[in-house]
Amino acid sequence: MTATSAAALPATTDAAPAARRWAAPLWVSALLIILTFLVIYPLLMLFFGAISDSNPVIDGFGKFNPSLTHFIAVLGNENVRLAFFNALVACGGGTILAVVIGLAFSWIVVRTNTPFKGFIAGASMIPLFVPPLVAGVAWSILGSPKTGLLNTALKWMGIDFRFDFYSMSGLILVFGFYYAPYVYMFTASALRNMDPSLEEASEVAGASAFTTLFTVTFPLIAPAILAGSLLSFVVMLGIYGVPAALGAPANISVLTTYIFKLTAWSPPLYNTAAAVAILLMMVTAILVWAQQRVLSGRSFATVAGKAFRPRSLNLGPWRWLTFSLALAYLFVVVVLPTVALVIAAFRRFLFFKDFRAVFDMKAYSWVHFNSIFDNPLTMTSIWNTMKVGVITAVIGGVLAFAIGYTINRTQVAGRKSIDLLSTIPVAIPGLVVGVAYLWAWIGLPGGLYGTIWILALAFVARFIPDTVKALSTSFMQIHKELEEAAWICGRGLLSTIGTIMVPLARPGIVASMTLLFVLAVRELGSSLFLYTSDTTVMAVLLLDYYEGGNIGKTAAFSLVQTVILGVLLGITYWLSRGSAESTARAG
Amino acid sequence: MSAALLIEDLVKKFGTGKPAVDGVSFDVPAGEIVVLLGPSGCGKTTSLRCVAGLEHPTGGRISIGGRVVSEPERGTLVSPRERDIGMVFQSYAVWPHMTVHQNVAYPLKYRRKNTSGSGDINTKVRETLELVGLGEYAQRPVTSLSGGQMQRVALARSLVYRPQLLLLDEPLSNLDSKLRIRLRDELRRILKMTGMTGLYVTHDQSEAVVLGDRIGVMKDGKLLQMAPPGEIYNRPADSFVANFTGASNVLLGKVLERKGEQAIIDLGAAGRIQAWTPQPLVAGDKARVALRAENIRLGEHGPANSFTGRVTERRYQGMQTIYDVEFGGQKVEVLELGTAARHNDGEVALTLPPDTCWAYRDEGQPTAD
Numbered sequence A: 001m002t003a004t005s006a007a008a009l010p011a012t013t014d015a016a017p018a019a020r021r022w023a024a025p026l027w028v029s030a031l032l033i034i035l036t037f038l039v040i041y042p043l044l045m046l047f048f049g050a051i052s053d054s055n056p057v058i059d060g061f062g063k064f065n066p067s068l069t070h071f072i073a074v075l076g077n078e079n080v081r082l083a084f085f086n087a088l089v090a091c092g093g094g095t096i097l098a099v100v101i102g103l104a105f106s107w108i109v110v111r112t113n114t115p116f117k118g119f120i121a122g123a124s125m126i127p128l129f130v131p132p133l134v135a136g137v138a139w140s141i142l143g144s145p146k147t148g149l150l151n152t153a154l155k156w157m158g159i160d161f162r163f164d165f166y167s168m169s170g171l172i173l174v175f176g177f178y179y180a181p182y183v184y185m186f187t188a189s190a191l192r193n194m195d196p197s198l199e200e201a202s203e204v205a206g207a208s209a210f211t212t213l214f215t216v217t218f219p220l221i222a223p224a225i226l227a228g229s230l231l232s233f234v235v236m237l238g239i240y241g242v243p244a245a246l247g248a249p250a251n252i253s254v255l256t257t258y259i260f261k262l263t264a265w266s267p268p269l270y271n272t273a274a275a276v277a278i279l280l281m282m283v284t285a286i287l288v289w290a291q292q293r294v295l296s297g298r299s300f301a302t303v304a305g306k307a308f309r310p311r312s313l314n315l316g317p318w319r320w321l322t323f324s325l326a327l328a329y330l331f332v333v334v335v336l337p338t339v340a341l342v343i344a345a346f347r348r349f350l351f352f353k354d355f356r357a358v359f360d361m362k363a364y365s366w367v368h369f370n371s372i373f374d375n376p377l378t379m380t381s382i383w384n385t386m387k388v389g390v391i392t393a394v395i396g397g398v399l400a401f402a403i404g405y406t407i408n409r410t411q412v413a414g415r416k417s418i419d420l421l422s423t424i425p426v427a428i429p430g431l432v433v434g435v436a437y438l439w440a441w442i443g444l445p446g447g448l449y450g451t452i453w454i455l456a457l458a459f460v461a462r463f464i465p466d467t468v469k470a471l472s473t474s475f476m477q478i479h480k481e482l483e484e485a486a487w488i489c490g491r492g493l494l495s496t497i498g499t500i501m502v503p504l505a506r507p508g509i510v511a512s513m514t515l516l517f518v519l520a521v522r523e524l525g526s527s528l529f530l531y532t533s534d535t536t537v538m539a540v541l542l543l544d545y546y547e548g549g550n551i552g553k554t555a556a557f558s559l560v561q562t563v564i565l566g567v568l569l570g571i572t573y574w575l576s577r578g579s580a581e582s583t584a585r586a587g
Numbered sequence B: 001m002s003a004a005l006l007i008e009d010l011v012k013k014f015g016t017g018k019p020a021v022d023g024v025s026f027d028v029p030a031g032e033i034v035v036l037l038g039p040s041g042c043g044k045t046t047s048l049r050c051v052a053g054l055e056h057p058t059g060g061r062i063s064i065g066g067r068v069v070s071e072p073e074r075g076t077l078v079s080p081r082e083r084d085i086g087m088v089f090q091s092y093a094v095w096p097h098m099t100v101h102q103n104v105a106y107p108l109k110y111r112r113k114n115t116s117g118s119g120d121i122n123t124k125v126r127e128t129l130e131l132v133g134l135g136e137y138a139q140r141p142v143t144s145l146s147g148g149q150m151q152r153v154a155l156a157r158s159l160v161y162r163p164q165l166l167l168l169d170e171p172l173s174n175l176d177s178k179l180r181i182r183l184r185d186e187l188r189r190i191l192k193m194t195g196m197t198g199l200y201v202t203h204d205q206s207e208a209v210v211l212g213d214r215i216g217v218m219k220d221g222k223l224l225q226m227a228p229p230g231e232i233y234n235r236p237a238d239s240f241v242a243n244f245t246g247a248s249n250v251l252l253g254k255v256l257e258r259k260g261e262q263a264i265i266d267l268g269a270a271g272r273i274q275a276w277t278p279q280p281l282v283a284g285d286k287a288r289v290a291l292r293a294e295n296i297r298l299g300e301h302g303p304a305n306s307f308t309g310r311v312t313e314r315r316y317q318g319m320q321t322i323y324d325v326e327f328g329g330q331k332v333e334v335l336e337l338g339t340a341a342r343h344n345d346g347e348v349a350l351t352l353p354p355d356t357c358w359a360y361r362d363e364g365q366p367t368a369d
Helices: A017-050 A068-076 A078-111 A117-123 A132-143 A149-157 A168-192 A196-204 A209-220 A222-238 A241-250 A255-264 A270-296 A316-346 A355-359 A367-374 A376-409 A415-427 A430-441 A452-476 A480-488 A493-522 A538-548 A551-575 A580-586 B044-052 B100-110 B118-131 B147-159 B177-194 B205-211 B229-234 B239-244
Strands: B005-012 B021-028 B033-037 B059-064 B067-071 B085-088 B165-169 B197-202 B214-219 B222-227 B249-259 B262-266 B272-276 B286-291 B306-316 B320-327 B330-337 B346-351 B358-361
Touching: A017 A068, A017 A270, A017 A376, A017 A415, A017 A430, A017 A452, A068 A078, A068 A270, A078 A117, A078 A168, A078 A209, A078 A222, A078 A241, A078 A255, A078 A270, A078 A316, A117 A316, A132 A149, A132 A168, A132 A241, A132 A316, A132 A538, A132 A551, A168 A222, A168 A241, A168 A316, A196 A209, A196 B085, A196 B147, A209 A222, A209 B100, A222 A255, A222 A270, A222 A430, A241 A255, A241 A538, A255 A270, A255 A430, A270 A415, A270 A430, A316 A367, A316 A551, A367 A376, A367 A551, A376 A415, A376 A452, A376 A493, A376 A538, A376 A551, A415 A452, A430 A452, A452 A493, A480 A493, A493 A538, A493 A551, A538 A551, B005 B044, B021 B033, B021 B044, B021 B059, B021 B197, B033 B044, B033 B177, B033 B205, B044 B059, B044 B085, B044 B165, B044 B197, B085 B147, B100 B118, B100 B147, B118 B147, B118 B177, B147 B177, B177 B205, B197 B205, B205 B229, B214 B229, B214 B239, B222 B229, B222 B239, B239 B286, B239 B358, B249 B272, B249 B330, B262 B286, B272 B286, B272 B358, B320 B346
Parallel strands: B021 B222, B033 B197, B033 B214, B085 B165, B165 B197
Antiparallel strands: B005 B021, B005 B059, B059 B067, B214 B222, B249 B262, B249 B286, B262 B272, B286 B358, B306 B320, B306 B346, B320 B330
16 A cells, blocks of 8 residues: 555645645556456456357467357357256255245244254354365265265165255255355344334234244345345355265256366367356346345334344243254254264275164274375365465455555545445356456466466455455444544554554454455365466365265365364454354355 | 223342332223333333233232233233233334234234124224324325324224223333324323223323323332322322422421321421421431422412522523522522513522422432432
8 A cells, every 4th residue: 555545635744745636546546457457357358258269278368259149059058058947946945945944043043042042043153164065075975875874874774765965956955054044144133133022012912923923023024034045045056066066976067067067178168168157147146236235225124223122932842842953953064064074084985884884993094184195286285275365365455455445434536436346246156256267367378377376366356345345344443533633643644544544453454364364265166267286275176086086085185174174263263253244155 | 891900019020130020019990091100120111011911920910801811920821912902112013014004904813802804804994093093094104104103003003903901111202292292192082082991101200190090100110109190299109209200309307296197397497397298207207308399489478388598590491480599508499480580589488388398208319300
């Protein structure tokens, strides 16, 4: 931050009036150029790629044969339509399940006297932090039709039923289980902010608790339910890990997996991938726009600025039923997958003669861990991941601070455009960011492609809206007068930022940067298209292990990744309590 | 039809510590309106919510129309929807996702004891909306209404099924003062027209006086006095009641003697004063004498409690004038009605009619204003 906004400054000296006059436009232009470079240029390249039929790898950079026919042909393609349809079914079904679970959870936590509510509320957020691919791997270990642990257990119990998670219903179940917290976050806060007398009035008027729930409570929080389900749908739509793990064995392609398949073709069909990515982005953008509309609309639930005593329904003995429902959910999304990963990672062979063999300690060893760490790529990927994480956190953090400060604290012309540009990535799934960056850089000789910088820049672009939003929140808590007081004391703008803003906003800045680090570490979708063997990262290597078919190594590496993430998340949590919502959108 | 409410020894504790309601007993005969009056945190709203069944009492018994609806000692607890009551909330609690008509029709639709057909529902809703003066508004969304209109919807919603008992929880406190006065008078008219038994909670004494057939003053979970408005204002049983209803002057002294309900108090340098007392004071007790500013007569020497004082300050307020008067080391505020301020600074005669001087035991309580 070298330039400053002259417009926001009281004129203290006239030493350099010319510099003052130019500082603000220069600063704004610099930010706009950076954002254009990060966001607009790759998107434009993606767009050109979608409507041309020249291959950037073969034909070199800058050659386009623009023609819409290509794009239309792609949309008419049967495989594309099938992937699109599959995506809608999987995400639609998953969203319905997520709404049911999320709504039930928010009701249990906010409106009942279920025991250990605080624990339930906290633990039910865990699925938000599980990388989708790890969840997918765990459920393929549990629910694969032949060797799945669940099926082994069923066989041992003599029950004829078999699970098959390599299926559309498997996809829907895993989506629904893991993305329910998105719905929960919205509905729980809406329930909390709702005037309890709205429900009491219904009860006094003679309606049963059940009638009240469906005629008063749920209609009142309908906007929150809708916003939560739109968000979870959008996130599911952009997820690669779960359909890659569970859909691929059954040949079920969704948009994300289909896009990646296209680029893995020989020769890679980059144009088609770009066209399908555009399609995915358009659907996402429409849904995100709809969600923002719902959120900005008048909310029924918040009525007065009065503090409410939370209303809690006395369930009597039934509260143990709601408690066990909550435990069952946690068991399914946290305990079972973890146990599955641990068993698979430590067992030499994932074959069980009978159920008792599970407890045969001789079958367990560190062999899979030894083997993944014998592979030099493993350490390379961990090292790369950390490097990318640090670069992303630093660049992203500084950029987000500059943008957030400019948008929130100055009156400079052009700050609206900065706001707009930095918000665009909200509507772009990670995978599409990856394809766009691929198009932007692959044809440029001596460019970014093949370095870890392209990964970091893609991550910065992908997560800039969330980081700016998180920082803006902490800026808003610092009263403008604190800065003005420093100006009156004769400090300049830069020195005011350095001595007032940065120290006061430090918890927010540190939290945003660590969060950015965590998000970068677990990101898979955009990495898929941008890594090379030298720049591979953990998430990509995990996918390699999975597709290589060795379930032991996959599970072992999943655990390594989970432990690293857990430690990072612990640090993040310790630095800032309650920033779960910012991780939310990133999936 | 409207029914009597009987509350016996009601106790409600939240967690540990002092109970929010501490042994309150009173009754409301059918067709009468009782107002619970008190500062915030005195337990009046909690008592009301116990009657509604929205709070579960810790002890005591509540009966509506002869039926026990709550008696924790026996494990009796009837749910709110089975109590046949209506309730108007402070925050209106009209449902914003419904129209005026839908709001008012809701109880008729979902009540269990519902014998009326759907055609009947429309008639009843229309009649009730007419009653509260919203006949024209039936199809409007409630969110388009003003605060006063929303509260009328809430009232209509609680009247439409003619419950046995109507509970009102500070229904006017969210409205602006002009509207509050209008709706207050109208509320009384509507309630009396329907013959509803009512329990009304407020912290506003002027509301209590207009609406209540009887007023119960509460403090710290206890019911201090339950009496018709005139008695609350002229014979407050307790120095808190006197002070809360507006007796802002306090004279400290010592009891010289007591005869029946009359006591003679020694005010030191100012002399002696004759006062009415509801408490068994004995000679030598420390006493505080409460009296209202508007009951003191300036410029006249009456047959008893007549003093000569000095006006130290005069505050002209248009329709009334407030004087600070000092006599014998005591200070009182005197209120004179009328647009003319007739007394000037300096010496003045004043009479404190014995009937309006109320003596209570002085327990060293601070004087609230």
